[in-house]
Amino acid sequence: MTPEPLSSALARVLQAGRGQFNARVSEACRMQPGFDVGIVKALLRGPLDRLAAQAEALAPERMDGLLFAAFDVGLNLALRGKHDHPFIQALWRDVLPACLPLALRQPCETLGALFNAALYLLPINGVRTNRWAQDMGRLASQCADLTSLKQLGQVLAWRHGVAHFRTSALEVARRLAPELATQALACAPGTDVAATLTHLENHPWFDPERPAERGLRATHAIGGFTGFGGPFPCPPEVRVHGEGFVVNSADRYWYLCADAFGAVLHAGSLDEFAAGTTGSGALSLDGNVLRLGEEHCALDLPPAGLRAVCGPATAAVHSPYSHFIRLLALS
Numbered sequence: 522m523t524p525e526p527l528s529s530a531l532a533r534v535l536q537a538g539r540g541q542f543n544a545r546v547s548e549a550c551r552m553q554p555g556f557d558v559g560i561v562k563a564l565l566r567g568p569l570d571r572l573a574a575q576a577e578a579l580a581p582e583r584m585d586g587l588l589f590a591a592f593d594v595g596l597n598l599a600l601r602g603k604h605d606h607p608f609i610q611a612l613w614r615d616v617l618p619a620c621l622p623l624a625l626r627q628p629c630e631t632l633g634a635l636f637n638a639a640l641y642l643l644p645i646n647g648v649r650t651n652r653w654a655q656d657m658g659r660l661a662s663q664c665a666d667l668t669s670l671k672q673l674g675q676v677l678a679w680r681h682g683v684a685h686f687r688t689s690a691l692e693v694a695r696r697l698a699p700e701l702a703t704q705a706l707a708c709a710p711g712t713d714v715a716a717t718l719t720h721l722e723n724h725p726w727f728d729p730e731r732p733a734e735r736g737l738r739a740t741h742a743i744g745g746f747t748g749f750g751g752p753f754p755c756p757p758e759v760r761v762h763g764e765g766f767v768v769n770s771a772d773r774y775w776y777l778c779a780d781a782f783g784a785v786l787h788a789g790s791l792d793e794f795a796a797g798t799t800g801s802g803a804l805s806l807d808g809n810v811l812r813l814g815e816e817h818c819a820l821d822l823p824p825a826g827l828r829a830v831c832g833p834a835t836a837a838v839h840s841p842y843s844h845f846i847r848l849l850a851l852s
Contacts, residue, residue, distance in 0.1 A: 760797025
């Protein structure tokens with residue numbers, strides 16, 4: 522089957538910059554012997570061809586710079602083996618068109634911000650990258666400059682699972698236009714976003730999308746056996762440390778932070794684990810039922826050896842028979 526011809530817009534840019542484009546491909550082949558040039562053809566016929574048509578319709582005088590920058594990004598992603606990941610494809614297809622005016626004015630900076638964010642998010646377990654891309658595609662057109670685009674990306678990353686962004690995301694959300702912040706946080710129309718941000722700051726398990734959820738309740742399960750792709754070689758032990766937890770599994774250590782939007786493990790240390798505690802005594806275990814005052818929550822774990830540690834807003838339950846840590850919101 523004969524492939525569809527390239528758009529006239531892209532064909533003109535390729536013809537005018539043939540030497541530069543060829544030099545970039547040659548450099549990729551030198552950096553990675555055996556580099557598949559078929560990837561370049563797919564890049565040209567897919568993302569770049571669509572981008573050229575969109576850019577020509579909006580600002581043809583700036584199209585060349587954008588396409589050169591996009592070609593470099595595409596080659597870099599190919600060298601990293603990320604070019605055909607569905608999340609990366611969603612950025613080309615859905616997110617970049619939404620911020621095309623910015624990309625035409627600042628091509629390297631805009632493309633760098635988007636795809637560096639993608640490369641940061643991809644390896645973090647539990648992050649809802651598809652939701653991030655959908656919301657960026659829906660809201661990025663409201664960003665007047667690159668700063669607000671980056672701020673939007675950070676707030677959405679937090680809301681879609683990057684729990685350790687919590688403090689910084691709350692800070693930058695206050696700098697967004699109120700309407701954009703309202704939508705980024707999934708607040709109901711007409712919500713006082715400043716009051717919502719204050720409430721989020723004081724209540725880690727509050728979710729504006731589900732404001733009725735409250736009280737003692739199971740939230741996230743995080744972990745897994747290394748033999749099945751998880752982080753823990755043996756059932757973990759958990760202690761409270763600050764607002765989060767420290768975890769030990771076979772003398773390997775992690776720091777666990779969590780809130781209503783997600784839970785993330787980071788590298789921890791023996792010193793942090795040694796400084797950890799069992800937390801407050803507000804919780805009690807009755808078999809496999811966790812009790813907090815008049816509230817209770819049944820756990821899907823055998824009661825033998827079950828332990829719970831209680832932080833300021835979160836409880837973590839671990840068992841000698843499970844490689845997962847169960848997290849529960851306390852309010």
